[in-house]
Structures are given as C-alpha cells and as structure tokens.
Amino acid sequence: MGRNRKPEEVRREQILQAAFDVAGRDGIGGLTVRAVAAAAGISHALVLFHFGRKDALVRALLDSVIGATTVLHISDDIARFPHARDRLHALLQQEMARLSHQPEQTRLFLEFWAMGAREEAIGALIGAELERYRSAFRAIMEELLVSEPVAFAGVTADGLAAVAVSWIHGCAVQAMVDPQHFDTDEYLTAVRGMIGRLA
C-alpha cells in the first residue's frame, strides 16, 4: 500500500521531513532552503522546484505540525464515563500526557504561533486551529455546565473551554521547560488541592 504514489509526492514528503528535522534542530529561524536541501541530500534548487517559494515550504511544514499536534481525539474509553467531570478529567490527562511526550512538536507549534503574530497567513492558520481545539473542549464543558450548574455560576462554556486550552498550554510549556520534574499525576493532584475547595 502507498507504494504506487507519484515520485513527486514522495519527494515532497522527503523534503518536508528534512524541513521538520532542521526546524527541530535550529528552530524556524534557522530553517533555510539550503539547510533543508542539505538535510534531504539534494540541491537547494530542487527544494524550490517542488515548493515554489520558501513560504510555501514553511506553510506546508506548519500544516504537518498542526496535523500532529492539536488533533483532539475523544476515545471511546473516555466517552464511556458517565459523569461529565470524569470525562473532562480523563481528557485533560490524555492531552497532558500526549503533549508532554512530543516536546519537539510542541516547541515548533509555539514558534509558529509566535511567528503568526507578525505574518498574517500563519496567524490565521494557527488561530483557526486553536479555535477548533477550543471548540472541541466546549462540547464537554457544556455538558459539565448543565451537570453541575452551582459550581460554575456566572461562567460560560466558552470561558471554561478557554481555561482548558490555556491549561494544556501551560502544561505543555512546563513539560518543555523542565521535562525531568514533570509528572502528570502530581500535576493534577497539586492543582486539585491548590485551587479547589475555596468557595
């Protein structure tokens, strides 16, 4: 399967993989057409032949990173929990574990996001993806809201979803800054005790 792809496609993926390696090693700032070509073992003109301009290569790389980073998949195991709170908890735990095990992808995503603040096209892509990620959380949050209306007085599902995404972000950052000390379980326990039972 997949062996009858056009040679152009396989070359593109070769180059894309090389671009991913280079970006992971030297950052997006260090991603140059020639460096990618060298990593792929081809001439730099060939990279431009397949992608037209560097911008297109960068954008293709962003697409690839997005595809591998922010897909939020709610598995059957999670869906089976009866209480919305338990589902949310399992989901948070899953996402924390996933992101903390792909520090490179997360770092790249953050770099792209910083770049998006200046480049219109990148910013739009990142923004849309973040919105998708957030809306996936919003679904659960709405159930949580109707299931426990007292605890969340004055809070909207959008607000809750934003908090969840931000939570994941902070978690991912922490896992990159200090991977040794990072522990998902301790993390959850700590927050539970830290914020909870206050009202």
Next chain:
Amino acid sequence: MGRNRKPEEVRREQILQAAFDVAGRDGIGGLTVRAVAAAAGISHALVLFHFGRKDALVRALLDSVIGATTVLHISDDIARFPHARDRLHALLQQEMARLSHQPEQTRLFLEFWAMGAREEAIGALIGAELERYRSAFRAIMEELLVSEPVAFAGVTADGLAAVAVSWIHGCAVQAMVDPQHFDTDEYLTAVRGMIGRLA
C-alpha cells in the same frame, strides 16, 4: 536626578529602547542591527560601536525584558492575609493581571525562551530567571503544605511551585492568543469549579 549620567549610558538606553520597539514589531527574528539603528535614528555602525556585536545587544535586551517580566513582588497587602491559601490566591491573581496587561513583554519573553533552546547563553539566562520565579512561589507553597497537609498528600512544594509557574504561563499565553475573551475573574472561577471538589 539622573540627568548627570554619562552620554554613553543615555545612548545605550536609546538604542535599547529602539531594539525593544523593533523586536516588538518584527520579533526577535526581525531584529537586525540596521533596523535598530534606523529606529534610533543613528547609523548602524554606531550601534555596533556601543554594543560590540549583535549578540551583546540581544543579550542586553533580554536582560531588560527579564527585569520587566518575571519580577515576582509580594506586596504587603498580600503578605497580610492570614491563610496561606489566600495569599497564594492573591498572588496568582496579581500575576495573572500583570502578565495579561503586558502582552508585548510576555511575547518577547516567550520568543527568547524558544531561542534559548538553541543558544546556550540565552538558555542559561532564561533558565535561571525561571528558577528564581519558581523558588519565589515555593516559599508560599511550603506554608500552604504545612497549613493543609491533607489536601496535598504526596505532593512536594517544588511540584506545587512548578504548577503555579505553569499556570501563570498558560494564563499569559491565553491572554495573548485571545485578549478580548480573557477575563481574570472568570478564569479563576472556572478553574475553581473545574478541578476542585473532585476527591
């Protein structure tokens, strides 16, 4: 006061301010010696005359950003709270508010941090500063630990401090991604209901 400073010092600060403006507009990647010179209205050779090399300028800018971003100041108002939990809460709220009102500084700090993953010197500076920030939280966490040992079974003060820092980071990121929707109070309320009262 301060008017009798050496002219060299005032020039350096002029250049540094220009560098800050440029970095805020075009990112650290777009920070070039010539762009800084242009923003300061001087020749690019003069920038190098005062800073030696670009690296030194970048590092000076990082020092400036660090000084304005990660200083954790526990005011008397906060210190007066009797319960450790209340102090922590007030501190979190203060830091959230502060960071959400300096999005540019925060963005620059994050960019530096990403750069630190590749450049030894930058990484060491950022790491040290993060450690200082974290240790400031650890002090409060230790008090919280002795004040409520039951809620935090199996969690260390270091772990709690790490969570707090990560929490702030996620919050800062969120405030930058979506400044309109960001609201400190709703944020706290949401987390309170989301994580709390689970055990």
Next chain:
DNA sequence: ACCTATATTGACCATTTGGTCAACCGGGCG
C-alpha cells in the same frame, strides 16, 4: 587656539539567503 579622547559616520567587505535560469539527464513512448 590647540589638542585629545570620545562619538559618529559612510564606505567597504565577506557571507548568507531566497530566487532564477539554462543546461542536463533519464526513462517512457512514438
């Protein structure tokens, strides 16, 4: 006025980068 140290500049250089182009190659097909 002169002299000296500091500040400042424009010209210049080597390197890197994105991008173009003509030439070339190799296989499929008439």
Next chain:
DNA sequence: CGCCCGGTTGACCAAATGGTCAATATAGGT
C-alpha cells in the same frame, strides 16, 4: 532510435546582514 518531459543540478544574481575601518565631527580641558 530519437523525441520529449518531468526531475535535477550548478552557476549565477540581487538583496540583506554582521562586522571592520579609516576619516571626521564634537566637546572639554589646557
């Protein structure tokens, strides 16, 4: 075989960048 066309390359170009340097302006002290 010869032709053609997608893939591939090296040479080349213009622009930008970090950095150097000699020349000059300027201010302050004597």
